[in-house]
Amino acid sequence: MFVPPKSPADELWDGPRTGVDGVKEIFAADEAFDNGRFPMFLKDALLSKHVFMDSPVLKPSILSESTAMKMVDFGKSSKWLDYIKSKTQRAVKPLSVLVQELRIIKSENEIDLMKKSGNISAKAFIEAMKWTSPEYTEAQLWAKLDYECRMRGSSILAYVPVVASGPNGLSMHYVRNDMQMRDGDLVLVDCGGEYQSYASDITRTWPVNGKFTEPQKKLYQAVLNVNKACIKLCTEKANISLHGIHSVSTRLMKEELAKIGFKTSTWELERILYPHHVGHYLGLDVHDCHDLDRSRKLKQNMVVTIEPGIYVPFDDRFPREYQGTAIRIEDNCVVGAEEPYVLTATAPKEIVDIEYCCANN
Known part of the structure; x- marks a missing residue:
């Protein structure tokens, strides 16, 4: 999980945050990181052999296409899906259906x-x-x-x-x-x-x-x-x-x-x-x-x-x-x-x- 880190200055205004350690303790995350590291993680993840995700182009997502474009250097690709297809060896597979089968x-x-x-x-x-x-x-x-x-x-x-x-x-x-x-x-x-x-x-x-x-x-x-x-x-x-x-x-x-x-x-x-x-x-x-x-x-x-x-x-x-x-x-x-x-x-x-x-x- 990627979460906002603890920040006394921000928490003074917006209330307490779980933080990286709290996510492991409370939500039983196997791994947790400062969300500032997410862009690099995302770029590396897109090079994986298998990518399961819901396209922000096809359905609403926390990670919108415009956000993804800002977070990752897309090179000459102007579209999110074009970039993923060019970097992955397999087609992107939907994630939500797998989660729904579990639910x-x-x-x-x-x-x-x-x-x-x-x-x-x-x-x-x-x-x-x-x-x-x-x-x-x-x-x-x-x-x-x-x-x-x-x-x-x-x-x-x-x-x-x-x-x-x-x-x-x-x-x-x-x-x-x-x-x-x-x-x-x-x-x-x-x-x-x-x-x-x-x-x-x-x-x-x-x-x-x-x-x-x-x-x-x-x-x-x-x-x-x-x-x-x-x-x-x-x-x-x-x-x-x-x-x-x-x-x-x-x-x-x-x-x-x-x-x-x-x-x-x-x-x-x-x-x-x-x-x-x-x-x-x-x-x-x-x-x-x-x-x-x-x-x-x-x-x-x-x-x-x-x-x-x-x-x-x-x-x-x-x-x-x-x-x-x-x-x-x-x-x-x-x-x-x-x-x-x-x-x-x-x-x-x-x-x-x-x-x-x-x-x-």
């Missing part, structure tokens, strides 16, 4: 941290449900979730949350979070804290006034049934991938909607009512291991999200009583050999539990 199966220690992360966020959701009222705004609910996560040990929220009341939930990535919440509407909240660098990612949908209407109950139960059925598939024994679970979720969703009066085609379901994937990998990033395809079979100690949703636009192709309603229910699951472990199980999602929680503010 996708979690250790027991990682799972323990993710249990803590999920539990913190689940408790924050309970407090947020109890507190929600038509007198508050989405921004205030956001602040409540942030406060409750931090007070229980999260360092930050893992991502900018979605706090979408009423028709705002029809936008998948609504993050304005600035509208007044209205009596009779649902609020869809996609939020999670980060604990010891591990993210949680929960979505719950609940009534602003604490009571579901009958149409809201029917649509909510349809999504919940799909959520619970898909969670059961998060096992190595099921021999299925996230893509496979998504296919199951679309079939089940169509069946559930048919029971409550929807006469919708598969195209309308997948393009309008349920346009996103059922889940993704979770870990140090919210969308963890993003270069690894979701077609691989789930293995024990992978951690994934399961998040079916329904978003009914103001369109008379769909039953009027459900129009303008958005519902998503998302849990974080450790893939087990024969049974999944739900990290977010303590966040209420049954209708009776949500209404009980909302009534006890």
Whole structure:
């Protein structure tokens, strides 16, 4: 590791540094050096037979192309990749994919941290449900979730949350979070804290006034049934991938909607009512291991999200009583050999539990 050296003058203004010796002691680095030596190391490294790195040209990197150009004498080469190709005997190979392969199966220690992360966020959701009222705004609910996560040990929220009341939930990535919440509407909240660098990612949908209407109950139960059925598939024994679970979720969703009066085609379901994937990998990033395809079979100690949703636009192709309603229910699951472990199980999602929680503010 290359790190800034200890410097009393700089630390007076910016706070303490780990320093070269501290990196070995705290982070167990085999070797550590003053970062002033990095340019020479980089130049020598590029002469190696095997170079594994992520190109700063192709994706964002701490080491940008302009920075690299300044650090290394590129001679007549005007481009970073041209220089590397001219100096290395083999093509540059990507590094991040190798690291992601190491990250996708979690250790027991990682799972323990993710249990803590999920539990913190689940408790924050309970407090947020109890507190929600038509007198508050989405921004205030956001602040409540942030406060409750931090007070229980999260360092930050893992991502900018979605706090979408009423028709705002029809936008998948609504993050304005600035509208007044209205009596009779649902609020869809996609939020999670980060604990010891591990993210949680929960979505719950609940009534602003604490009571579901009958149409809201029917649509909510349809999504919940799909959520619970898909969670059961998060096992190595099921021999299925996230893509496979998504296919199951679309079939089940169509069946559930048919029971409550929807006469919708598969195209309308997948393009309008349920346009996103059922889940993704979770870990140090919210969308963890993003270069690894979701077609691989789930293995024990992978951690994934399961998040079916329904978003009914103001369109008379769909039953009027459900129009303008958005519902998503998302849990974080450790893939087990024969049974999944739900990290977010303590966040209420049954209708009776949500209404009980909302009534006890």
